[in-house]
Amino acid sequence: MSTGPTGAAVAADLTGDRPADDAADDLDVAAVKADFPLLATTKHDRPLVFLDSAASSQKPRAVLEAMDHYYEHDHTNVHRAAYDLAERATSAMEGARGKVARFIGAGSAEEVVFTKNATEAINLVARSWGAANLSPGDAVVLTQLEHHANIVPWQQLAAERGLELRWVPLTDDARLDLTGLDQLLDGAKLLGVTAMSNVVGTLPDVRALADAAHAAGALVCVDGCQSVPHLPTSVADLDADFVAFSGHKMCGPTGVGVLWARRELLEEMPPFLGGGGMILDVRLDGFVPADVPHRFEAGTPPIAEIVGLGAAVEYLEALGMDRVRRHEVAMNAYALRTLTERFGEEITIHGPAEPAARGGVMSFEFRGIHPHDLSQVLDQHGVCVRPGHHCAKPLMRVLGVGATARASWYVYNEEADVDALADALAEAGRFFDF
Amino acid sequence: MSGLEDLYREIILDHYRNPRNRGELEVPPATRAEGFNPLCGDEIVVYLHLDDPTRGDSAVVEDVRIGGQGCSISQSSASMMSAAVKGRTVGEVRELTRAFKAMMSIHEGELEGGAAEPADADPSELRLGDLEALRGVVKFPVRIKCATLSWNTLLQGIDDAEAG
Numbered sequence: 242m243s244t245g246p247t248g249a250a251v252a253a254d255l256t257g258d259r260p261a262d263d264a265a266d267d268l269d270v271a272a273v274k275a276d277f278p279l280l281a282t283t284k285h286d287r288p289l290v291f292l293d294s295a296a297s298s299q300k301p302r303a304v305l306e307a308m309d310h311y312y313e314h315d316h317t318n319v320h321r322a323a324y325d326l327a328e329r330a331t332s333a334m335e336g337a338r339g340k341v342a343r344f345i346g347a348g349s350a351e352e353v354v355f356t357k358n359a360t361e362a363i364n365l366v367a368r369s370w371g372a373a374n375l376s377p378g379d380a381v382v383l384t385q386l387e388h389h390a391n392i393v394p395w396q397q398l399a400a401e402r403g404l405e406l407r408w409v410p411l412t413d414d415a416r417l418d419l420t421g422l423d424q425l426l427d428g429a430k431l432l433g434v435t436a437m438s439n440v441v442g443t444l445p446d447v448r449a450l451a452d453a454a455h456a457a458g459a460l461v462c463v464d465g466c467q468s469v470p471h472l473p474t475s476v477a478d479l480d481a482d483f484v485a486f487s488g489h490k491m492c493g494p495t496g497v498g499v500l501w502a503r504r505e506l507l508e509e510m511p512p513f514l515g516g517g518g519m520i521l522d523v524r525l526d527g528f529v530p531a532d533v534p535h536r537f538e539a540g541t542p543p544i545a546e547i548v549g550l551g552a553a554v555e556y557l558e559a560l561g562m563d564r565v566r567r568h569e570v571a572m573n574a575y576a577l578r579t580l581t582e583r584f585g586e587e588i589t590i591h592g593p594a595e596p597a598a599r600g601g602v603m604s605f606e607f608r609g610i611h612p613h614d615l616s617q618v619l620d621q622h623g624v625c626v627r628p629g630h631h632c633a634k635p636l637m638r639v640l641g642v643g644a645t646a647r648a649s650w651y652v653y654n655e656e657a658d659v660d661a662l663a664d665a666l667a668e669a670g671r672f673f674d675f
Numbered sequence: 676m677s678g679l680e681d682l683y684r685e686i687i688l689d690h691y692r693n694p695r696n697r698g699e700l701e702v703p704p705a706t707r708a709e710g711f712n713p714l715c716g717d718e719i720v721v722y723l724h725l726d727d728p729t730r731g732d733s734a735v736v737e738d739v740r741i742g743g744q745g746c747s748i749s750q751s752s753a754s755m756m757s758a759a760v761k762g763r764t765v766g767e768v769r770e771l772t773r774a775f776k777a778m779m780s781i782h783e784g785e786l787e788g789g790a791a792e793p794a795d796a797d798p799s800e801l802r803l804g805d806l807e808a809l810r811g812v813v814k815f816p817v818r819i820k821c822a823t824l825s826w827n828t829l830l831q832g833i834d835d836a837e838a839g
Binding site for chain 2: 611612617618621628629630643644673
């Protein structure tokens with residue numbers, strides 16, 4: 242396969258030649274793993290090997306306890322009520338907003354809008370900013386790496402508004418091919434790009450893309466669903482205009498996501514969903530919307546989930562996102578080396594060859610075995626990988642496959658998990674030996 | 676590994692390795708129906724040639740061909756289906772489909788709005804033949820949609836043919 246020699250070489254650099262004081266600063270994975278109750282479960286009398294965090298991460302006890310504590314001690318509806326309990330609920334939720342803002346380097350907590358998930362956050366951008374600012378003939382530029390969440394909302398708006406969608410193509414190793422970028426951006430109003438592919442781990446240079454887009458007069462909407470959980474993130478450094486991400490992929494609960502946007506953009510944007518909580522005044526002949534961010538948070542928010550997300554970012558901050566990233570690069574290197582050494586030409590790993598050029602997600606093809614069959618056999622060995630198109634069918638078509646098997650790692654995965662994956666792959670190879 | 680052997684019976688793997696009736700038919704006179712499994716990305720194409728679509732349940736399946744890509748369960752189910760329906764009347768095909776989907780559990784029938792209505796006779800008497808090998812799929816609920824994909828696509832093809 243194509244990624245062998247490079248992967249092995251970098252692996253040696255990361256695991257062999259590293260100074261001792263760096264090693265001491267590594268994640269203590271055993272201790273981290275002990276924080277996640279679900280990972281103590283077994284499958285077929287073996288420890289569960291969970292390699293599907295790109296779909297949704299597991300939750301540390303701190304997050305579960307924060308949500309329980311909230312419901313047991315602080316819960317009522319937020320805002321407006323004068324009694325002490327409502328004060329506590331509101332400050333728990335707004336405290337979490339501040340934690341999330343700090344985690345992503347936002348200028349203020351008011352730039353953090355809570356949504357249901359990243360998908361809703363991107364729909365908010367399309368339906369609010371897009372509907373107010375895009376006219377027939379305007380162009381929106383997307384990349385062929387995108388998750389459906391950063392494609393379909395724009396296709397829906399394009400169909401309604403007569404927009405032109407343009408696509409940044411990919412290179413053979415699933416990086417963005419930027420040779421025609423200036424032409425693609427010429428006259429465009431928005432560039433939508435993922436900061437980390439959920440399928441192949443590609444890490445587009447968002448800052449460079451933002452600079453190019455801004456020079457062309459376009460705004461940038463970043464799908465940070467994979468990057469924010471796994472990479473140190475500063476929205477200021479990215480110089481993006483919108484960043485969307487989900488809580489459940491970053492140790493938080495399902496049901497809460499975030500749209501970060503520059504405050505001056507949010508202030509100009511009309512509300513997305515209408516209802517309670519998002520208004521200053523309502524009369525029979527109209528309404529006055531609330532200030533940001535509450536203008537975009539109609540209805541009772543997922544308060545406990547927001548509290549849980551606040552606990553999740555505190556947990557990740559305590560681990561240190563630089564440390565998290567180093568751990569995942571080391572996992573990339575170990576996986577690339579191990580799978581290549583054991584299976585050679587029998588395995589094809591999609592995406593960039595260098596461990597540091599990838600996020601902690603790996604799609605692969607093994608001996609022509611269909612990913613659905615492969616994952617079924619792996620499951621018998623307690624190894625959880627995900628088969629399918631990963632909500633990125635345009636990317637599947639570029640890769641020339643209908644589906645891939647995808648393994649992804651996070652803070653609680655260790656080299657032994659990669660070994661278990663490799664052992665299970667070998668078993669699958671024997672089972673489907675034809 | 677007993678669970679795996681329940682799922683991957685030898686006859687299933689045989690149909691996966693050597694799929695019957697792969698290919699295309701000229702459209703028209705044949706119809707072409709596409710089915711997708713959004714869970715795993717499988718895509719299946721069923722080409723169906725009825726001798727006279729206006730004859731309703733009495734029309735005969737002159738020929739059937741399978742295209743597309745998918746896992747061993749969807750591909751082997753499609754292969755066995757193609758062999759089972761060739762030369763049968765549309766009425767027989769509908770009955771066979773009902774029997775097959777009943778075998779794929781009442782559970783899915785409920786999910787799909789009662790598509791798998793209970794058969795009058797014991798499904799085992801409906802000459803499912805090789806298709807019986809897929810019975811183990813019901814123990815793996817995620818894979819039921821793989822097994823039924825080609826059948827649903829075939830029904831769509833019949834509807835298309837009858838609609839002209």
